[in-house]
Amino acid sequence: MIMSVVDFAVAAMLALGMAMILARLFIGPTLYDRVLAVNAFGTKTVLFLVCFALMVDETAAIDIALLYALVNFIATIAILKFFRYRSLEVALSQMALRRALDREDD
Amino acid sequence: MLIQGLEIALDIVSAAMMLTGAFFVLAGALGMLRLPDFYTRMHAAGVTDTLGAELIIFGLMLQTGWTLDTGKLALLALFVFLTSPTATHATANAAYKSGLKPILSRFRPQANDGEGGAK
Numbered sequence: 439m440i441m442s443v444v445d446f447a448v449a450a451m452l453a454l455g456m457a458m459i460l461a462r463l464f465i466g467p468t469l470y471d472r473v474l475a476v477n478a479f480g481t482k483t484v485l486f487l488v489c490f491a492l493m494v495d496e497t498a499a500i501d502i503a504l505l506y507a508l509v510n511f512i513a514t515i516a517i518l519k520f521f522r523y524r525s526l527e528v529a530l531s532q533m534a535l536r537r538a539l540d541r542e543d544d
Numbered sequence: 545m546l547i548q549g550l551e552i553a554l555d556i557v558s559a560a561m562m563l564t565g566a567f568f569v570l571a572g573a574l575g576m577l578r579l580p581d582f583y584t585r586m587h588a589a590g591v592t593d594t595l596g597a598e599l600i601i602f603g604l605m606l607q608t609g610w611t612l613d614t615g616k617l618a619l620l621a622l623f624v625f626l627t628s629p630t631a632t633h634a635t636a637n638a639a640y641k642s643g644l645k646p647i648l649s650r651f652r653p654q655a656n657d658g659e660g661g662a663k
Contacts, residue, residue: 441607444559448600451566455573455592462576462585470639471582477631478576478589481624482569485600488617489562492604500616507620511627518638 445493452486473517480510558606565599572596581647586636593628597621 456479463475484503491499520526523537568591575588601621608614 441555441558444562445604445607448562448566451570455569458573458577468582468639468644470635470642470644471585473638474582474586474589474632474635475576477628477635478572478592481593481597481628482573484620484624485569485597488601488604488620492607497608497613500613500620504616504620504623507623507627511623511631514631515634518634522638522642 442493442495445489449486449489449493452482452489456482456486469521473514473521476517477510477514480506480513484510554606558603561599561603561606565596565603568592568596568599582639582644583636583646586632590629590632593632594625597624597628 459475459479459482463472463479466472466475484507487499487503487506491497491503516526572588572592575591576585579585579588598621601617601624605614605617605621608617
């Protein structure tokens with residue numbers, strides 16, 4: 439019983455931190471600030487979900503948090519790859535090769 | 545009697561770990577909001593992602609006891625520990641490769657506030 443109060447306090451502090459990171463996500467001047475803010479927001483979402491799961495004793499939400507952590511990582515890498523190469527089709531190794539060939543043509 | 549005392553001790557350790565972790569998360573979020581340029585903000589985010597997240601997850605592991613949820617939380621801690629420094633490194637690498645320069649002096653600010661860096 440007392441521990442769910444602690445869970446609630448930690449979840450509230452996480453929500454405050456998420457609000458601050460959301461502010462950075464909207465004002466952040468460069469693209470990479472925004473990517474970093476999305477990544478940090480995802481990590482905090484995972485922590486918030488886990489705290490919430492134990493607070494209301496609904497432990498199925500831990501599975502969702504596990505999934506969200508992995509999806510968050512893949513999404514960050516995919517966003518960075520897209521903004522670097524403007525495409526998600528080709529594998530990264532072939533992208534580097536193609537770019538090197540383009541540079542030789544110039 | 546002994547079991548009850550052990551449970552109270554576990555609760556205290558768990559609450560201390562979780563509140564310390566939440567403090568680190570808040571400090572990292574404040575740093576991300578207040579620090580001057582991208583690379584310093586990344587430093588603040590890194591503190592949050594490793595120390596704060598691990599402390600909160602380990603504090604919650606002490607609450608769940610010896611169940612399947614503890615294993616899931618351990619897996620979550622492992623994933624967060626492996627993936628979030630990798631993602632931060634990839635972000636820093638992409639930003640540096642695209643030509644975003646760090647602010648090297650406080651009194652000579654460089655004009656680097658364009659979207660996607662100067663290229």
